Amino acid sequence: DTGVSQNPRHKITKRGQNVTFRCDPISEHNRLYWYRQTLGQGPEFLTYFQNEAQLEKSRLLSDRFSAERPKGSFSTLEIQRTEQGDSAMYLCASSSAQASGTSTDTQYFGPGTRLTVL
Amino acid sequence: TQLLEQSPQFLSIQEGENLTVYCNSSSVFSSLQWYRQEPGEGPVLLVTVVTGGEVKKLKRLTFQFGDARKDSSLHITAAQPGDTGLYLCAGGGYGQNFVFGPGTRLSVLP
Numbered sequence: 001d002t003g004v005s006q007n008p009r010h011k012i013t014k015r016g017q018n019v020t021f022r023c024d025p026i027s028e029h030n031r032l033y034w035y036r037q038t039l040g041q042g043p044e045f046l047t048y049f050q051n052e053a054q055l056e057k058s059r060l061l062s063d064r065f066s067a068e069r070p071k072g073s074f075s076t077l078e079i080q081r082t083e084q085g086d087s088a089m090y091l092c093a094s095s096s097a098q099a100s101g102t103s104t105d106t107q108y109f110g111p112g113t114r115l116t117v118l
Numbered sequence: 119t120q121l122l123e124q125s126p127q128f129l130s131i132q133e134g135e136n137l138t139v140y141c142n143s144s145s146v147f148s149s150l151q152w153y154r155q156e157p158g159e160g161p162v163l164l165v166t167v168v169t170g171g172e173v174k175k176l177k178r179l180t181f182q183f184g185d186a187r188k189d190s191s192l193h194i195t196a197a198q199p200g201d202t203g204l205y206l207c208a209g210g211g212y213g214q215n216f217v218f219g220p221g222t223r224l225s226v227l228p
Contacts, residue, residue, distance in 0.1 A: 004160075033216065042122075042206050042218035043161070056215060091160050093216075106151060107208075107216060109160035 004110035006092050012116045013082055020078045021113045025094030032075050033107060034067055035091040036060065043091055049075060050097060082117045089114050121145070122209055122219035130225040134196055139205055139222040142189045147209035150190050152181055155204040155221070164192075197226045 005024045013019050025032050030051050035043035046065070047057045051072040061067075064082075069075040079086055093107040122143045131137055141150070149168045153161035165174050167183035167190065174181045178201075180193040194201055204223050210216035 006160075035218075040220075040223075042208075042220045045215050045217070048215065093160075106149070106163065106166045107210075108163060109153075112158075112160045114158065 004092055004094050004108055006090075006110040006113050008113060009111060010114045010116075012118065014118050015082060015084060017082055018078065018080045019082060019115065020076055021090055021092075021115075022074060022076050023092030023094075023110060024074045025092070026096075026108060027073075029094035029096045029108075030072070031095045031097050031107075032069055033093040033095070034075070034077050035093065037089045037091055037112070038087075046077075079115075082115075084117045087115055087117045122207055122217055124205075124207060124219035124222050126222060127220070128223050128225075130227065131197055133198060133226055133228050136193070136195050137197055137224070138191055138193045139224070140189065140191050141207035141219055143209060143217075144188065145209070146187050148187070149210060150183055150187070151208045151210075151216075152190070152192055153206040153208065155206060161206055194224075197224075199226045199228050202226050 007022045011019055033048040034046040037043045045058050046061050047067050049069040052069050064080045067077045089112045091109055091112045093109045095107040125140050151166045152164045155161040165181045170185045170187045172183045178195045182191050202225050204221045206221045208216045208218045
């Protein structure tokens with residue numbers, strides 16, 4: 001188990017271009033989360049998956065954003081027609097949702113992908 | 119909407135001093151996590167607390183979960199420059215999305 005990995009670590013793109021980020025969660029974890037973090041702020045929830053099902057999306061996730069987790073393992077986050085306001089750190093986290101009756105659902109984060117839109 | 123507040127927002131202290139940072143909410147959480155984040159990196163989990171009134175110790179760090187599971191504190195004894203970072207609390211649990219506070223940025227000066 002090598003933890004949560006994210007690729008690329010850094011991405012610089014021009015406004016209007018599309019970008020795609022990848023997240024590989026801890027192998028036995030069934031939940032996967034995407035967050036966005038801007039400088040000086042805590043992470044803001046974007047969306048999460050339980051296995052391959054996308055269970056919730058934040059209103060922060062505009063139509064230009066799409067996330068997939070096709071086989072319930074790795075996930076991709078795509079941003080179409082990037083804008084300068086999309087510049088941020090995009091974080092992925094995974095957790096193992098426990099069976100009913102337990103309440104601990106601790107999430108583990110990857111190192112993030114830093115996006116800069118010029 | 120569940121919100122978490124953290125205080126203070128910034129804290130700068132000398133090496134060897136003690137400090138406490140706080141995480142407060144009007145909502146009840148089934149679990150609460152504390153993370154430390156360094157610039158350019160993802161948050162690293164320090165501890166998870168799940169029981170009201172629970173106290174956990176991690177070397178010089180002491181974490182407490184409020185009795186009503188709405189607030190938490192992190193106390194650091196004899197702070198060291200290596201403790202410098204952004205301390206984040208996050209509330210959540212099974213069936214809930216995680217909500218993060220804005221963080222406390224700690225700077226420990228040698």
